[in-house]
Structures are given as C-alpha cells and as structure tokens.
Amino acid sequence: MSILRVESVIYGIEDIREGRKFLTDWGLEEIDSGENGAIFRTLENQLMVVCKIDDAALPPALETGSTAREVIWGVDNQASLDALAAELSTDRDVTVDDAGTLHTIDDSGFHIAFRVADITPADVPEAVYNFHENVERLNQHSWPEVNAKPMPLRIGHVVYSVEAAGNWEAASFYLDRLGFRVTDRAINAGTFMQCDGSNFHHCLFLYHRGDHRRWNHLAFEVANFDALMGSGTWIDGAGYKTTSGPGRHSLGSNWFWYFKCPLGGEIEYFADMDRMDENWEPRTWDEAPPYARWMLGDGLIST
Numbered sequence: 402m403s404i405l406r407v408e409s410v411i412y413g414i415e416d417i418r419e420g421r422k423f424l425t426d427w428g429l430e431e432i433d434s435g436e437n438g439a440i441f442r443t444l445e446n447q448l449m450v451v452c453k454i455d456d457a458a459l460p461p462a463l464e465t466g467s468t469a470r471e472v473i474w475g476v477d478n479q480a481s482l483d484a485l486a487a488e489l490s491t492d493r494d495v496t497v498d499d500a501g502t503l504h505t506i507d508d509s510g511f512h513i514a515f516r517v518a519d520i521t522p523a524d525v526p527e528a529v530y531n532f533h534e535n536v537e538r539l540n541q542h543s544w545p546e547v548n549a550k551p552m553p554l555r556i557g558h559v560v561y562s563v564e565a566a567g568n569w570e571a572a573s574f575y576l577d578r579l580g581f582r583v584t585d586r587a588i589n590a591g592t593f594m595q596c597d598g599s600n601f602h603h604c605l606f607l608y609h610r611g612d613h614r615r616w617n618h619l620a621f622e623v624a625n626f627d628a629l630m631g632s633g634t635w636i637d638g639a640g641y642k643t644t645s646g647p648g649r650h651s652l653g654s655n656w657f658w659y660f661k662c663p664l665g666g667e668i669e670y671f672a673d674m675d676r677m678d679e680n681w682e683p684r685t686w687d688e689a690p691p692y693a694r695w696m697l698g699d700g701l702i703s704t
C-alpha cells in the first residue's frame with residue numbers, strides 16, 4: 402500500500418463568488434463551476450473543491466464558518482484502496498461513493514477519504530543560480546517575471562490543529578493504520594509526518610500547541626525562491642492578508658509565506674522543503690525549535 406499525496410480538499414464556504422476569485426488569484430485553473438460551487442486544479446492535477454457551506458452532501462463541519470470539510474488522499478492503485486477499506490472497516494464506518502472514493506474519519510474526527518491518484522506530472526523549468534564560484538548561469542541574465550500570476554505546482558501538505566491531550570494517539574492513527582512516517586516530533590507542539598509514497602518532510606502536521614481542534618492550513622509548492630516571492634507579492638497585491646512570512650521554517654526548512662484564506666484557516670506557498678525517505682532517523686524535540694530561521698515582517702499574526 403502506498404499513499405502518495407493529498408489528492409483533493411473539499412471546502413464548505415459562505416461565499417462561492419469570493420472563493421472562486423481567491424482560487425483564481427492563487428493561481429489555480431478552474432475546471433468546473435456553477436451556482437453551488439466550483440472545482441480548481443493544480444498543475445499536477447489535485448483538486449480544490451468549493452461547495453456552499455450548507456451543502457447537505459458535505460461531511461459535517463467541525464467548526465463554524467468557511468472551512469475544509471474533507472481531505473482526500475491519493476493512493477497508488479486500486480489494490481491499495483481495497484486494502485485500506487478492509488483495514489479501516491475493522492473499527493469505523495467506511496463508505497464508497499459512486500466514483501469509487503472511500504470516505505471515513507480519522508481518530509480526531511476529521512473527515513478523510515481515499516482514491517486512486519490521478520497525477521499529471523508538471524513540466525517545470527529548473528532554476529539556475531550563481532552562488533560564489535558555483536556558476537550555473539554563465540552569460541545569461543536572471544529576470545524572473547514580476548507581477549506575474551502565481552503558478553503553484555502542487556499541494557504539499559495539510560495541517561490540522563488538534564487538542565494537546567491525546568495528540569500522540571491522533572498521530573498514531575496515521576502512523577499505524579495508514580503507513581505514514583514521523584520525520585520530526587516536538588513534544589510541546591506537534592508531529593510532522595510524510596505519507597509512505599512521498600519524500601516531503603511533511604504531508605501532514607498535527608499541531609497541538611493551540612489546544613483546540615480545527616482546520617489549520619493547506620500548503621502549495623511553488624518552483625523556487627523567485628516564484629515564492631513573486632506569488633506572495635501577487636497575492637498581497639490582490640488584497641489578501643499575510644499571517645506570517647516570507648521566511649524559512651526550522652522544521653522542514655521550507656521557505657514559506659502564509660495568508661489568511663477566505664476558504665477557512667490559512668494557506669501557504671512554500672518551496673525548498675527538506676526531502677527524506679525511510680532512512681531518515683526521526684527526531685524528537687522536547688521543545689520545538691523556533692518557528693522560523695528567519696522571517697520578514699511583523700512576526701506571527703494570529704488569525
């Protein structure tokens with residue numbers, strides 16, 4: 402069995418028009434829309450689905466207002482999906498819809514689902530840089546597009562806030578039942594995990610420092626540092642509010658820029674995240690290292 406990535410996130414939102422405008426500004430491609438919602442895709446074909454907040458077909462909300470209602474994980478093949486259905490059915494309700502997507506809940510009560518991943522590889526030009534005597538770009542200038550619309554490549558990770566009590570048990574569901582691997586765990590903050598088919602430092606982070614259960618954020622990878630700064634500048638210019646960044650995280654090492662998301666929670670552009678595989682020795686921290694190695698702006702702004 403292999404879980405490869407976040408395949409789709411379904412949101413229930415108060416204002417479909419505002420949601421569509423935001424996802425267009427964020428740089429995603431709209432592939433379907435109507436009065437009751439819309440579907441957008443990343444370059445690698447992960448779907449962002451926005452529905453009306455009172456859509457009866459949505460899983461119930463765990464909080465008031467616009468928020469994510471279900472995260473769908475993409476698996477490698479039908480046999481993996483069947484194995485997940487058999488395993489998860491041992492202690493919880495599992496349903497399969499007409500499209501073959503498997504729906505259930507995790508041990509925190511968040512609605513999750515699984516389906517066979519439908520990946521479109523993105524063709525992204527490699528960035529070339531000149532650092533000291535490491536000259537990759539000779540006789541060429543570097544003029545990234547300024548004021549260019551963002552082009553997020555793919556969804557990289559989801560983050561839930563969970564209650565501090567039972568946070569390790571909440572993570573253990575993903576580790577023991579779904580095959581995720583711990584990369585870093587901060588006893589006072591949360592557990593970073595990668596799914597077994599990914600080498601991202603984290604595809605999932607369960608954060609418990611806030612000691613409440615809610616949707617936290619969704620993160621989109623962009624191609625390089627210029628793309629991170631250009632995308633964030635574009636979104637800032639479109640009127641969306643920065644919540645932290647730009648900066649570079651400690652755990653995961655990724656460059657980041659977070660914004661308050663009109664769909665609920667926060668939303669992040671990131672690049673240059675640590676990559677590791679099953680040979681990585683998971684680290685345990687009694688106290689989490691600082692949020693960022695460096696960060697511009699006024700520091701963390703609570704949403």
Ligand SMILES: [Fe+2]
Pocket residue numbers: 558560618619620669
């Ligand atoms: Fe993040």
